[in-house]
Amino acid sequence: MEKEVISRFVQFADTLAEEARRVLERVTDGGFEVAEKSDASVVTDADLEIEKALRARIAEAFPEHGVLGEELPTLNPDAEYQWILDPIDGTEEFCVGVPTFGSIISLWYRGTPIVGVIDHPALNVRVVGGRGVGVSVNGVPFQRETGESRSRLTISKPVNFQRVGDESLLFTKIIERFPNIRIFDSCYATTCALLGGAGAMFDCNVKIWDIGASKVLVEELGGVYRELRCTHDGRYTVAFGRESMVQELEELFNRYKCQ
Amino acid sequence: MEKEVISRFVQFADTLAEEARRVLERVTDGGFEVAEKSDASVVTDADLEIEKALRARIAEAFPEHGVLGEELPTLNPDAEYQWILDPIDGTEEFCVGVPTFGSIISLWYRGTPIVGVIDHPALNVRVVGGRGVGVSVNGVPFQRETGESRSRLTISKPVNFQRVGDESLLFTKIIERFPNIRIFDSCYATTCALLGGAGAMFDCNVKIWDIGASKVLVEELGGVYRELRCTHDGRYTVAFGRESMVQELEELFNRYKCQ
Numbered sequence: 001m002e003k004e005v006i007s008r009f010v011q012f013a014d015t016l017a018e019e020a021r022r023v024l025e026r027v028t029d030g031g032f033e034v035a036e037k038s039d040a041s042v043v044t045d046a047d048l049e050i051e052k053a054l055r056a057r058i059a060e061a062f063p064e065h066g067v068l069g070e071e072l073p074t075l076n077p078d079a080e081y082q083w084i085l086d087p088i089d090g091t092e093e094f095c096v097g098v099p100t101f102g103s104i105i106s107l108w109y110r111g112t113p114i115v116g117v118i119d120h121p122a123l124n125v126r127v128v129g130g131r132g133v134g135v136s137v138n139g140v141p142f143q144r145e146t147g148e149s150r151s152r153l154t155i156s157k158p159v160n161f162q163r164v165g166d167e168s169l170l171f172t173k174i175i176e177r178f179p180n181i182r183i184f185d186s187c188y189a190t191t192c193a194l195l196g197g198a199g200a201m202f203d204c205n206v207k208i209w210d211i212g213a214s215k216v217l218v219e220e221l222g223g224v225y226r227e228l229r230c231t232h233d234g235r236y237t238v239a240f241g242r243e244s245m246v247q248e249l250e251e252l253f254n255r256y257k258c259q
Numbered sequence: 260m261e262k263e264v265i266s267r268f269v270q271f272a273d274t275l276a277e278e279a280r281r282v283l284e285r286v287t288d289g290g291f292e293v294a295e296k297s298d299a300s301v302v303t304d305a306d307l308e309i310e311k312a313l314r315a316r317i318a319e320a321f322p323e324h325g326v327l328g329e330e331l332p333t334l335n336p337d338a339e340y341q342w343i344l345d346p347i348d349g350t351e352e353f354c355v356g357v358p359t360f361g362s363i364i365s366l367w368y369r370g371t372p373i374v375g376v377i378d379h380p381a382l383n384v385r386v387v388g389g390r391g392v393g394v395s396v397n398g399v400p401f402q403r404e405t406g407e408s409r410s411r412l413t414i415s416k417p418v419n420f421q422r423v424g425d426e427s428l429l430f431t432k433i434i435e436r437f438p439n440i441r442i443f444d445s446c447y448a449t450t451c452a453l454l455g456g457a458g459a460m461f462d463c464n465v466k467i468w469d470i471g472a473s474k475v476l477v478e479e480l481g482g483v484y485r486e487l488r489c490t491h492d493g494r495y496t497v498a499f500g501r502e503s504m505v506q507e508l509e510e511l512f513n514r515y516k517c518q
Contacts, residue, residue: 096411098441098456099382123358123382152355158438172431179417182357183442197357 001114003132009115010130012061013105016054017119017126020087020103023050024121046094047071050087050103058083065107070209082108084212090185099123100188106212116213118187118194127194127213129220137195144221145196151245152197153178154189156204163205164231165258173256174202177248186210193241194221200241202249211236228253260373262391268374269389271320272364275313276378276385279346279362282309283380305353306330309346309362317342324366329468341367343471349444358382359447365471375472377446377453386453386472388479396454403480404455410504411456412437413448415463422464423490424517432515433461436507445469452500453480459500461508470495487512 027046051071058067059075066079070086083105088094090101099122107115112131119126127142129135135142155174161167175181182198183189186206193201194217203211215225218240225240228250237257239249286305310330317326318334325338329345342364347353349360358381366374371390378385386401388394394401414433420426434440441457442448445465452460453476462470474484477499484499487509496516498508 092411093456096451096456097454098451152351157440158434162438168431168435171434172427175417175430176427179421181416181442183440192355192357195356197352197355 001109001131006114006130006133009107010128010133013107013115013117014126014128016057016105017103017117017128019053019057020050020105020119021121023053024088044091047087047091051085054083054085054087054105068208070207080110084108084209086187086209086212089187089210093185093188098185100184102185102187102191104187104190104209104213106216108212113212113216116216118191118213118217120188120191123188125191127191127217129217131216131220133220135194135217135220142195142221144194144223151178151180152192152199153181153245153249154192154198154201155181155183156186156189156202156206157183160204160206164235167204167256167258170253170256170258171204173252174249177252178245190214190217193223194218198241200239200245200249202253203236203238203240205231205235205237207234208236211238214238214240226250229257260368260390265373265389265392268366269387269392272366272374272376273385273387275316275364276362276376276387278312278316279309279364279378280380282312283347303350306346306350310344313342313344313346313364327467329466339369343367343468345446345468345471348446348469352444352447357444359443361444361446361450363446363449363468363472365475367471372471372475375475377450377472377476379447379450382447384450386450386476388476390475390479392479394453394476394479401454401480403453403482410437410439411451411458412440412504412508413451413457413460414440414442415445415448415461415465416442419463419465423494426463426515426517429463429512429515429517432511433508436511437504449473449476452482453477457500459498459504459508461512462495462497462499464490464494464496466493467495470497473497473499485509488516490518 048071051069066076066082068084086104094101102120105117106113114131117128161171192198218225223241224243224246227238229237239246307330310328325335325341327333327343345363348363353360361379364376365372373390376387420430451457477484482500483502483505486497488496498505
């Protein structure tokens with residue numbers, strides 16, 4: 001696919017993230033005060049309102065494209081282009097006033113992600129990228145520093161290691177090897193592994209909209225992405241970031257996974 | 260101690276946090292861009308420069324007070340009033356562009372904390388409180404919501420559970436009981452447990468400046484604080500937040516601690 005085409009989609013995805021922020025601000029009556037809590041119903045509303053707004057924009061610009069979102073039914077499932085939407089990842093964070101939540105938006109073409117956006121409104125950090133056209137953070141081209149020797153790992157919370165079977169031993173073995181872990185919601189943990197806040201991420205038993213943007217972004221930044229498992233009910237386990245860490249994570253996964 | 264006296268100290272501690280932000284901004288040439296990385300030497304400089312600046316202010320206002328800080332030698336160790344300073348907690352976060360780092364400032368009187376401040380410059384969140392005078396967030400009086408049923412726990416990273424002996428079993432048992440954990444640096448993990456981002460925190464084998472502000476702030480917000488252990492070399496293990504969670508954490512600690 002030509003770079004100009006990708007760049008056009010990247011720009012469009014960026015406007016979707018902007019729209020998601022606007023809707024969130026409207027639904028929550030403006031502002032994202034960290035210490036200001038909202039109740040769960042507000043958040044559910046926000047999730048749904050954002051997804052509706054993004055779908056409306058996509059339908060207007062690309063009526064033939066498919067949409068797969070967390071909150072609403074799948075649209076045009078056989079289309080070559082598929083938008084994958086997580087209007088608010090880290091809903092729990094949002095509810096309790098932790099500012100790491102965000103929107104994850106990606107565009108896939110014939111099963112391959114070509115555009116990825118992760119947007120953190122309360123942190124004012126937006127990561128946007130496309131296959132072959134690089135990654136920018138808040139509009140500024142971003143390059144990962146080379147020669148990082150850090151072994152900081154972001155990893156899914158322990159509850160995720162119970163979703164396909166009891167994989168608590170896998171969690172234990174991973175943190176034995178990488179004891180300097182951090183645990184955030186999925187989208188900020190991903191952002192860390194992308195921008196250098198962690199060397200890699202181990203994202204365990206999550207849905208497609210949690211990882212929709214990860215592969216294209218990490219590969220554009222020179223990192224590696226490994227899909228380790230996709231269960232029949234659509235639970236993905238992936239590792240991505242620095243190659244040496246991903247390699248070790250893959251070995252640990254293969255040894256200690258439950259199936 | 261009279262409330263007016265405490266309030267005066269609270270106000271002064273607030274100006275110290277403001278000063279810490281100014282110095283940090285100066286040392287890092289302004290701004291706290293999340294995606295902008297600084298090298299470790301800059302951070303060490305910032306740590307030291309902030310502590311120097313705070314000590315200068317304290318010496319000017321209260322020359323008879325003691326100061327215990329992470330970076331510089333102890334001052335007036337026998338004084339009744341002791342300022343305990345962690346100029347930048349979460350130095351690693353600061354280095355890699357994760358915005359949860361912060362300054363921890365507290366004032367202790369005859370061994371009891373009476374004033375506590377946790378300030379997160381990059382998140383623009385400052386928690387300030389004093390014994391009997393309540394807690395404010397960014398200058399606005401803050402009250403913890405009652406009736407929270409959440410069991411989110413913030414906990415020290417696994418490396419901390421190796422500092423007094425191998426206590427990885429303790430970590431494992433805690434996350435078995437509270438699988439919905441988050442792991443941040445110590446100061447933001449504390450802020451979460453204070454403001455409702457988590458129900459409680461388990462802070463393992465940390466130094467006095469990491470926990471200097473925790474007790475007074477959590478108790479002023481109606482939570483409980485339990486010092487579970489202080490080793491001969493000054494490693495504290497504490498649990499604080501919602502009473503029921505703290506109670507369970509204490510039981511787990513007593514059962515699975517290594518000494």
